[in-house]
Amino acid sequence: xxxxxxxxxxxxxxxxxxxxxxxxxxxxxxxxxxxxxxxxxxxxxxxxxxxxxxxxxxxxxxxxxxxxxxxxxxxxxxxxxxxxxxxxxxxxxxxxxxxxxxxxxxxxxxxxxxxxxxxxxxxxxxxxxxxxxxxxxxxxxxxxxxxxxxxxxxxxxxxxxxxxxxxxxxxxxxxxxxxxxxxxxxxxxxxxxxxxxxxxxxxxxxxxxxxxxxxxxxxxxxxxxxxxxxxxxxxxxxxxxxxxxxxxxxxxxxx
Amino acid sequence: xxxxxxxxxxxxxxxxxxxxxxxxxxxxxxxxxxxxxxxxxxxxxxxxxxxxxxxxxxxxxxxxxxxxxxxxxxxxxxxxxxxxxxxxxxxxxxxxxxxxxxxxxxxxxxxxxxxxxxxxxxxxxxxxxxxxxxxxxxxxxxxxxxxxxxxxxxxxxxxxxxxxxxxxxxxxxxxxxxxxxxxxxxxxxxxxxxxxxxxxxxxxxxxxxxxxxxxxxxxxxxxxxxxxxxxxxxxxxxxxxxxxxxxxxxxxxxxxxxxxxxxxxxxxxxxxxxxxxxxxxxxxxxxxxxxxxxxxxxxxxxxxxxxxxxxxxxxxxxxxxxxxxxxxxxxxxxxxxxxxxxxxxxxxxxxxxxxxxxxxxxxxxxxxxxxxxxxxxxxxxxxxxxxxxxxxxxxxxxxxxxxxxxxxxxxxxxxxxxxxxxxxxxxxxxxxxxxxxxxxxxxxxxxxxxxxx
Numbered sequence: 001x002x003x004x005x006x007x008x009x010x011x012x013x014x015x016x017x018x019x020x021x022x023x024x025x026x027x028x029x030x031x032x033x034x035x036x037x038x039x040x041x042x043x044x045x046x047x048x049x050x051x052x053x054x055x056x057x058x059x060x061x062x063x064x065x066x067x068x069x070x071x072x073x074x075x076x077x078x079x080x081x082x083x084x085x086x087x088x089x090x091x092x093x094x095x096x097x098x099x100x101x102x103x104x105x106x107x108x109x110x111x112x113x114x115x116x117x118x119x120x121x122x123x124x125x126x127x128x129x130x131x132x133x134x135x136x137x138x139x140x141x142x143x144x145x146x147x148x149x150x151x152x153x154x155x156x157x158x159x160x161x162x163x164x165x166x167x168x169x170x171x172x173x174x175x176x177x178x179x180x181x182x183x184x185x186x187x188x189x190x191x192x193x194x195x196x197x198x199x200x201x202x203x204x205x206x207x208x209x210x211x212x213x214x215x216x217x218x219x220x221x222x223x224x225x226x227x228x229x230x231x232x233x234x235x236x237x238x239x240x241x242x243x244x245x246x247x248x249x250x251x252x253x254x255x
Numbered sequence: 256x257x258x259x260x261x262x263x264x265x266x267x268x269x270x271x272x273x274x275x276x277x278x279x280x281x282x283x284x285x286x287x288x289x290x291x292x293x294x295x296x297x298x299x300x301x302x303x304x305x306x307x308x309x310x311x312x313x314x315x316x317x318x319x320x321x322x323x324x325x326x327x328x329x330x331x332x333x334x335x336x337x338x339x340x341x342x343x344x345x346x347x348x349x350x351x352x353x354x355x356x357x358x359x360x361x362x363x364x365x366x367x368x369x370x371x372x373x374x375x376x377x378x379x380x381x382x383x384x385x386x387x388x389x390x391x392x393x394x395x396x397x398x399x400x401x402x403x404x405x406x407x408x409x410x411x412x413x414x415x416x417x418x419x420x421x422x423x424x425x426x427x428x429x430x431x432x433x434x435x436x437x438x439x440x441x442x443x444x445x446x447x448x449x450x451x452x453x454x455x456x457x458x459x460x461x462x463x464x465x466x467x468x469x470x471x472x473x474x475x476x477x478x479x480x481x482x483x484x485x486x487x488x489x490x491x492x493x494x495x496x497x498x499x500x501x502x503x504x505x506x507x508x509x510x511x512x513x514x515x516x517x518x519x520x521x522x523x524x525x526x527x528x529x530x531x532x533x534x535x536x537x538x539x540x541x542x543x544x545x546x547x548x549x550x551x552x553x554x555x556x557x558x559x560x561x562x563x564x565x566x567x568x569x570x571x572x573x574x575x576x577x578x579x580x581x582x583x584x585x586x587x588x589x590x591x592x593x594x595x596x597x598x599x600x601x602x603x604x605x606x607x608x609x610x611x612x613x614x615x616x617x618x619x620x621x622x623x624x625x626x627x628x629x630x631x632x633x634x635x636x637x638x639x640x641x642x643x644x645x646x647x648x649x650x651x652x653x654x655x656x657x658x659x660x661x662x663x664x665x666x667x668x669x670x671x672x673x674x675x676x677x678x679x680x681x682x683x684x685x686x687x688x689x690x691x692x693x694x695x696x697x698x699x700x701x702x703x704x705x706x707x708x
Contacts, residue, residue, distance in 0.1 A: 019689035021701070028701040035705055049699035053688035061641050062677045063556065063660070063667030065523045067684055069530040096518040104522035146642040151518025177647050178317075181585040186641030190680040190690055194638040197590030204585075 001046040001082050011046035013117075014079075016089035016098065019054050020221030026228065027090075027221040033250035034090055034114055040255055041126045045088075051078050055097040062187035069105065072097075076107035090114040090246060092147035092220045093185075099152070113148055115158040115219045115245055122164045122249075132254030135167035140248075141213035142169065143204065143227060144179030145220035158219050161245050165252055170211040180204050184222035205230025209240065216242045257349045264346035264484075271488040278495040281613075282572060285606040289565030290553075294511040301510050304652075309509040314650040324379045328419070331376035332502065335426075338369050342484050351443050355451050363452050370427060370456040377423040380416045387412060394578035402597035408498065408576055415499050422486045429479035430457035432464050432472050441469055444476075501575040505651045508573035511566055512652035517643040520660060526555065556664025559625040560605050563661060570653040571602035580645035580655055586638040593638035595645035595655035601630040602658060627662050636663050637674060 004011055015038070021031040038045050056071030079087075087109050089095050099111035121127040140162055148154045155176045162169050174180040183193065183200025193199055205227055208216050216231070218224050228242045243251075295301075307313045312329065315322040341354050355362045387395050387409075395412075397403040434453050436444035453461070464472060494500055501508075557563045580595035581587050587594050605626045612620040624630075636659055645655045666672045673681070680690045688695045 017698070017701070019691065022698040023689060023691055023693040028704070031701050032705050035702075039705075047699070047702075050696055052698060053695070054684045054690060056684070058690050059681060059684055060520055061660070061663075062673060062680070063663035063665075064673070064677075064681055065526045065555065065664055065668060066530065067681055069523075069526050070534070071684065071688075073527075073530055073534055073536065096516075100516050100519035101522065105527060146640070146644075147518050150643045150647050152516050178583070178644075180588075181640045181642035181644065183585060183589075183640060186639050187677060187680065188640050191637070191674050191676040193589075194586070194591045194593070194634055196586070196592075196638075200585045200589050200640065203589050 001048050001051065001084075004046050005082055009044070011044050013043065013045045013086045013088045013112075014082075014084045015045045015047050016087050016091075016094055017047055017052060018089060018091035018094045018221065020224075021090055022052070024221060024225070027224060027244075030090055030221070030224070030244040030246055033244070033255070034246040036250055036255040037118070037121075037127060037246060037253070040253065041121060046082075048078065048082075055094045057093040057097045058187040058190055060097070060101070061185070062190075072102055072105050072107065076102060076105060079107060079109065084109060086110045086112070088112045088114055088117045090219075090221070090244065092145040092151070093222070096147040096151050113152075113154055113157070113219070115148065115161055116154060118161045118245060118249060119157040122161060127164075127249065127253070129164045129166070129249060129252035133251045135165040135215075135248070135252060138165075138167045138215060139170055139211070139213040140165070140167045140215040140217050141172055141208050141211045142175075142217045142219075143172070143182065143208060143223055144175060145218070145223050146179070146181050146185050148219055149179050150177060158217070158245055161249065162217055165248055167215075170213055172207045172211055174207060180207065182220075182223040182226035184226045189222050189225070199230075199233075201226035201230040202233050205234060209234060209236060214240055215248070216240060217245060217248060218242060219245050261347060261349045267485060267488055268343065268346070271492055274492045275495060278492070281610050282495065282500075284613075285610055286565050286568045286572065288561045288606070288609070289563050289568045290561075292564040292566060294566055297514055300514055304512065304514070305506060305510040308512075308650070308652060309506045312650065314648075314652075317648075324382060327372070327375040327379045329502075331372040331423075335369050335372055335376075337365070338426075339484070339487060342480070346484060352447060352451065355447055359450055362450075363454065366430070366451075367455040370430065370454050373423045373426050374456050377420055377427075380419045380423075384413070384416050387416075394582040400578065400581060400594060400596070401592075402576075402594055402600050403578075408600070411497050411499075412576075414493075415497065418486065418490055418493075422483060422490070425479045425483040425486065427457050428460055428464070429476060429483060430454050431460035432476040432479060434458065435461055435464055435467075436469070436472055436476060439469065441473070498574065498576045501573050501651060504569065504573040508569055509652050511569065513566075513654060513657075517646055521657075523555070523664075554665060555668040556666070557658070557661035558627050558665045558669070560602060560609070562665070563602070563626075563658060567602065567654070567658050567661075568606060570655075570658075571599050571606060573651055574599040574603065574653055575651075576600060577650070579648040579650065580653070583644040583648040585640055585642060585644065591638040592632070593635045595659075598631060598635070598655045598658055599653060602626060605630050627665060631662060633666060633672065635659075636666065639663075 001014065017031050020027040053075060054071055055075060056068035059071065060068035087098055089098065092113060095111055095113045098109060118127065142158055142162055144155065159169065180203065181200060182204055216227050218227055224242060224244060231237050231240050231242060312322060312326060315325055344353050345351060386392050393399055395403060397409065403409065433444060434457060437447055437451065440448060464475065467475065494502065554562055560568060576596060578596045584593065584595050612622050639659045641656060643656055683690050683692050687693060
């Protein structure tokens with residue numbers, strides 16, 4: 001972003017990568033896939049790079065309002081400093097926080113989740129799923145992220161993106177508004193679960209495996225880890241893969 | 256004799272009114288313990304939500320069969336109460352079927368309609384008892400749910416359903432006995448011969464009573480009439496002590512429910528001021544002493560019910576313990592201690608205990624207990640994934656998550672009692688700008704791989 005600014009250019013969108021997208025080895029692959037799609041379409045986008053910091057979502061959900069607001073106020077200063085108007089992010093937690101919670105602290109942006117953005121690109125004909133891996137006849141089930149679905153009612157966009165793959169989309173019993181959490185939200189990702197009979201991600205992956213799908217599609221870095229761990233827990237990693245929407249589209253495009 | 260009945264009736268209605276108004280006053284005072292929050296914005300949207308969710312019971316239709324059964328009881332409750340108006344006027348004035356000569360053409364139609372509903376209510380109440388105690392719908396079972404273990408929640412449910420069954424039976428058999436007395440042309444009953452016909456359901460109950468003598472029939476007619484109306488009055492008082500309060504509070508509870516996206520957590524303006532000061536961003540007014548009329552800054556987060564918002568407390572009194580929230584909760588499904596229903600029941604129990612304190616020790620009494628610690632434990636709070644499934648599941652838009660988050664805020668900000676790994680996550684965010692210990696300078700490293708295959 002700083003380089004674009006220096007060159008006097010204005011990006012179409014700011015791609016908010018998020019901490020997982022920047023540091024988590026698995027989710028970096030999603031960041032790369034999404035960036036490749038954007039490059040392929042020719043969208044002028046910027047990232048904040050080292051100037052990006054945690055939105056504060058896990059701190060706020062854990063109860064640390066001070067830390068959340070410190071992060072939020074600092075991020076808003078940076079975003080406003082670059083006069084950012086439109087943000088696209090692949091993380092539903094960043095999405096929810098930037099979209100719904102920054103306005104109360106003076107940060108007002110148009111915030112779009114990458115599932116919605118990809119759907120728009122597909123609808124406009126700018127992204128065509130061709131030239132890569134074929135998904136025809138493959139069974140894919142989509143796991144709703146709480147902070148995309150229930151929190152912000154984005155249920156259709158991810159499904160429409162998957163529909164572009166021409167695969168066989170199968171739903172789990174608990175989907176859309178009734179979708180079951182992967183177990184990571186509310187800062188659970190950053191601690192051991194409380195004592196119980198079972199881990200939430202195992203409960204969820206059992207349901208996903210029950211659909212007979214060979215691919216579990218996710219749209220959230222935390223869901224990605226939880227579902228992947230669930231597949232490993234069930235020793236199904238040879239048969240069932242967990243992918244983000246952007247990865248599937250990039251594969252379909254041969255990017 | 257007639258005057259004595261009228262006299263007793265007026266006293267019964269008066270006592271009921273007194274008891275209800277006293278109890279309503281206490282509940283109102285308990286809800287007002289909560290912190291202020293404006294929930295009167297966007298009246299059009301609120302009204303629409305109330306019409307859909309409360310009147311239309313939209314969210315109940317997630318399970319259509321149960322929704323239809325619940326709707327029968329709900330419609331029965333609202334519509335049969337029109338008949339109660341006649342019963343009360345008859346009781347006060349010493350009349351019999353006061354409206355029959357006045358609205359003769361529609362009167363049989365109305366009573367027939369009430370009778371059909373009454374039979375529907377009766378059947379559904381039996382089915383609901385069976386669901387709860389015979390087929391054992393999981394969310395009601397004490398073996399699975401700690402908050403269902405005390406005897407009261409189960410007794411409360413059984414009492415309500417039994418009450419309804421008895422009231423409906425009294426209503427239908429009263430009509431049957433009355434019809435026979437009318438056929439026989441006895442006293443004032445006979446005066447309505449030719450005005451009031453037999454009714455659609457109770458005509459089939461007439462054979463049960465046809466062998467009785469005139470005296471016995473009149474005795475049963477009076478008994479069932481009194482049983483029905485005293486039952487309704489008792490029930491009206493009972494409801495205010497019961498989970499069944501949702502029949503009234505459900506409506507305002509939905510009207511004042513949150514219109515914002517479910518994922519949005521409320522900002523804490525008192526924290527914003529401090530953060531702006533710390534970052535040297537203080538807007539002119541923030542550096543000064545709090546302006547007059549500013550609410551006194553209390554605790555950060557909530558330790559007890561008076562730290563919560565009034566709507567949280569209204570939620571607690573509106574909860575009917577159906578457990579749809581708990582059945583949808585990922586933590587509860589996987590055997591953790593958290594149950595959103597218990598959060599609501601604990602909040603209400605805490606308010607009730609405070610009320611008891613007022614009664615015993617005067618209106619300003621406050622005991623040493625608090626919602627956090629004495630009712631809700633840290634283990635429950637820490638199990639929440641903030642997935643909002645509980646909020647989604649509640650048929651009357653109760654928000655258990657909001658209470659959980661406010662209690663978490665107190666644990667973390669006032670008591671510094673976050674789990675150790677959360678503290679590590681906090682310090683990573685503070686020092687490394689990410690919840691993990693990576694160097695902020697490496698944030699852009701992924702870009703190196705963008706052209707690799």
